[in-house]
């Protein structure tokens with residue numbers, strides 16, 4: 001019988017673990033699907049990992065790991081993929097905002113040959129206006145840069161073992177899971193779902209963290225900002241050519257004026273362009289620096305008893 005792994009990254013979700021574990025395992029038993037739940041506590045500071053251990057002790061289908069600190073949801077997802085042993089893996093939030101009722105349908109699609117099942121949001125659920133606006137802007141920019149419609153896509157998806165192995169084999173540290181499954185290709189089907197309301201706790205994203213996430217992902221998936229630097233350079237060269245001709249003509253006709261205003265404005269404008277461009281380039285160099293250091297995406301500090309393997313910094317399969 002094929003095994004379905006469900007990967008659930010969790011950061012300070014002590015109120016959600018027990019409930020989510022119960023809801024999902026009941027559903028899997030009811031649907032007669034052989035399953036495992038992989039909870040990754042992303043360096044939670046509350047009792048999340050204790051809750052995972054408790055759940056794992058009660059139900060052998062549940063496994064989990066704790067990070068040494070908060071490494072972010074991306075790292076949580078990848079650690080989950082690494083630990084998952086299933087023939088198909090579903091990644092979902094552990095706050096049940098991704099409705100579990102959709103899982104059996106995803107599973108059916110996989111059995112019928114789909115290698116990737118993308119969860120598409122039909123609505124974003126109830127969110128604060130600020131969150132909605134910032135998330136909206138975030139997806140607009142992302143979609144433009146990546147050339148994929150990111151607005152409705154989410155981290156809720158099913159991946160075939162083949163695809164999981166491809167993603168795990170990628171050498172890069174800065175990953176963007178949501179877009180990587182598009183990038184990988186494979187036989188992809190979509191399923192629409194309605195984002196549910198969060199029952200316990202609150203969203204872990206602040207405006208600031210969302211912005212950092214947007215910039216990091218945009219630059220990891222697109223070099224367009226670098227090309228914009230070139231475009232800006234060309235525009236200022238054309239502009240300065242016109243001004244140079246004008247200045248020279250005026251000089252030769254002995255009608256040159258003091259013209260300090262122009263000089264100051266030009267210095268400011270060009271200075272601004274240069275600083276901005278250096279910033280963009282610097283950002284990419286920083287990314288290259290991070291990749292070159294080759295540090296692991298995450299460090300696992302503990303795993304539940306039923307996880308087999310070795311915990312030395314990043315957990316390795318044996």
Ligand code: UDP
Nearest residue numbers: 009010011042072073076093094203204205
């Ligand atoms: N999460 C995580 N690490 C983080 C932030 C969030 O593992 O640093 C998890 C979180 O526990 C949840 C999922 O990512 O399972 C989605 O987070 P959240 O519900 O806060 O985001 P939202 O649903 O508001 O977009």
Ligand code: MG
Nearest residue numbers: 093095097198
């Ligand atoms: Mg949520």
